[in-house]
Amino acid sequence: MVEISVKATFITACQKTQVKEEEGEKLHVVESHWLALDQLINDVVEARDWYDTNIWDVFDSMQIPIQRSTLDKIVGCALDMAATESYKNRRVLRMRVEIEALVDEQPNLEEGDAYCVDVEADDFWETVGAFRRLRKVVVEKPDEENVCSICLSGFFVGSEISATPCSHVFHDRCIRAWLKKCNKKFCPNCVTMLA
Numbered sequence: 001m002v003e004i005s006v007k008a009t010f011i012t013a014c015q016k017t018q019v020k021e022e023e024g025e026k027l028h029v030v031e032s033h034w035l036a037l038d039q040l041i042n043d044v045v046e047a048r049d050w051y052d053t054n055i056w057d058v059f060d061s062m063q064i065p066i067q068r069s070t071l072d073k074i075v076g077c078a079l080d081m082a083a084t085e086s087y088k089n090r091r092v093l094r095m096r097v098e099i100e101a102l103v104d105e106q107p108n109l110e111e112g113d114a115y116c117v118d119v120e121a122d123d124f125w126e127t128v129g130a131f132r133r134l135r136k137v138v139v140e141k142p143d144e145e146n147v148c149s150i151c152l153s154g155f156f157v158g159s160e161i162s163a164t165p166c167s168h169v170f171h172d173r174c175i176r177a178w179l180k181k182c183n184k185k186f187c188p189n190c191v192t193m194l195a
Contacts, residue, residue: 129195130185150174
């Protein structure tokens, strides 16, 4: 078993004014997550994409924007610890990861938030499965016809949105809230099952 204690510091982008440069707000979040070592190893061996792994879910649940190279380093450290002679007899390997993330706006990590999934919910695994099938897409050009069909708002150029396997796109927060509320996990546009 691996216990990963993640300390995330979210820093909002600084606003430059004519008089002075204002310092952005900071939000510190610390959470511990437990992962089975064999799950972590299977993720490394079998995963075609990091978005389908348990380690990705840890950071995604905390709304931490993270690159694959950083995940590679974290997983590499965990596997190195597991292979080290002095750690072999331990039941739990403990890691602490500290990340600073520059964000446009502070995440909302309250229970009612679209990113928080109730572990006790009957449809927990279906919701997590549907979340894993979403892929991130960056909006490259303005398109007035392409809007999120859940909130009916457009997408900003350069923003990251979520696409379903059926290629429909939504604001990440909108599609996650939709999937949390629905008993059956399907695309709101074409009713393709996502879990």
